[in-house]
Amino acid sequence: MNPTRYTRTxxxxxxxxxxxxKEIYGSIGDAVVLQAQLLRGDEPSTTVVIGMHPVGSPGYLPAFSQLARAGHHVIACATRYSMGDAALQMENALLDLAACVRDAKERLGYERVILAGWSGGGALMAGYQAEAEKRVITRTAAGEETALAETELIPGDALAVLAAHRSRHHLLTDFLDPSILDEDRPDEREPELNIYDARNPNQPPYTDEYIQRYRAAQHERNNRITERALSRLSALRSTGRGVEDHCFVVHGTMADLRWLDPAVDPNDRIAGHSYLGDPRIANESTAGLARFTTTRGWLSQWSMQHAQVDAVDSADRITVPVLVIVNSADDACPPSHPHDFFAGIQHDRKELHTIDGANHYFSGGDSRQHLDVAADLFGSWTDRYDLGRAR
Known part of the structure; x- marks a missing residue:
């Protein structure tokens, strides 16, 4: 790829x-302020790529910068939860994406929008496109009114997902440490369900029986936390404090069998390693998924019973062209997730490609080459479907 010089506005x-x-720190009045960046070269284009992730600022993620180097116009936009996801409600993230798409078309004048989701952005983009084409969500995961039900969602003209998982709640449940049987006593753990305990007789490679037992226990723990969140929310409502929320800590959120056994949902990742480094340490680190959350945040993001934004569940409502790119050495997202999403798309204007050797963050000695491959795949796809880009 011959890189293009681009500006970042x-x-x-x-x-x-x-x-x-108020769910975020520093908000003023009723204003929701989204931090966006427009990455583009000198050549005009009537098509823009919009990238968004539920949390954080996507403007400096390598995938979106690389698309700008390849000549695409790119809007990298944060949700209102750029400072943290403790109180994040996915329904609000969909509203933030709707505001970005509308701004791109009505104020910036782009005729076509390609929704592009990396990692957790994949489920967000797929969920948005599905809702824009056929509305399903009418209330929040907590059963409350949401402006999403009354807001027009302008659909994207195409959808691309890269190194993406299917949803936050499925990802976390695969990560949950099932050896924690009581949320109030997280240090007391069941040895046979603690993959980091040397006393556990179940060691990799894990048997099918143990994998099934372990996964079932992870789902049970997710459901127990959900019941606690619902109970706390119900108690607040019963005492006239229904607009309030409750914050809590979730311990042990990096205990996926995949980290220790490469035969579980296999790909080219390194055994004993995760995208957060040593998974044994990450299991209790402050950077773990869902470590700090709220009742509504848990129900909307992490609850298997109540979360509503899921790429696989959304797939059959999406009718626009779809590109799925899988990194073969992804050390964060389960490789089965993008394949399940791809299988769920009901039309034939879909493509799936794999970048050999690329990990989740495109890090390491071959990162530039892997990013070049991703940009080339994306550019060829836009050309085949006449989606447009800068010339």
Whole structure:
């Protein structure tokens, strides 16, 4: 790839939230301020790629910068939860994406929008496109009113997902440490379900029987936390404090069998390693998924029973062209997730490609080459479907 010089222009997208509760620090009045960056070269284009992730600022993620180097116009936009996801509700993230798409078309004048999701952005983009084409969500995961039910969602003209998982709740459940049987006593753990305990007689390679037992225990723990969140929310409502929320800690969120046994959902990842480094340490680190959360945040992001945004569940509602790119050495997202999403797309305007050797963050000595492959795959796909890019 011959890289293009591009500019990076930061700007803000402002919408309104009339809800009674402040979920993010530093918000003023009813304003929702999204931090966006427009990455583009000198050549004009009527098509823009929009990248968004539920949390954090995607402007400096390598995939989106690489698309700009390849000549695409790219909007990298954060949700309102750029500072952290403790209170994140996916329904609000969909609203933030809707505001970005509308701004791109109505203010910036782009005729076509390609939704592009890396990692957790894949489920967000797929969920948005599905809702834009056929509305399903009418209330929040906590059963409360949401502006999403009344907001027009302008659909994307195409959808691309890269190194993506199917949803936050499925990903976390695969990561949950099932040896924690009581959330109030996280240090007391069941040895036979603790993959980091030398006393556990079940060691890799794991038997099918143990994998089934372990996965079932992970689902049981997810459901127990959900029941606690629902109970706490019900108690607040019963005492006239329904607009309030409750914050809590989730211990042990990096205990996927995949980290220790490469034969579980196999790909080219390194055994004993995860995208957060040593999984034994990450299991209790502050950087773990869902470590700090709230009742509503848990129900919307992490609950297997109540979360509503899932790429696989959304797939059969998506009718636009779809590109799925899988990194063969992904050390974060389960390789089965993008394949299940691809299988769920019901039309034939879909493509799936694998980048050999690429890990989740495109890090390591071959990272530039892997990013070049990703950009080339994306560019060829846009050409085949006449989606447009800068010329």
């Amino acid at each position: 930061p700007y803000l997208i402002v919408s309104r939230d009339l809800g009674p509760r």
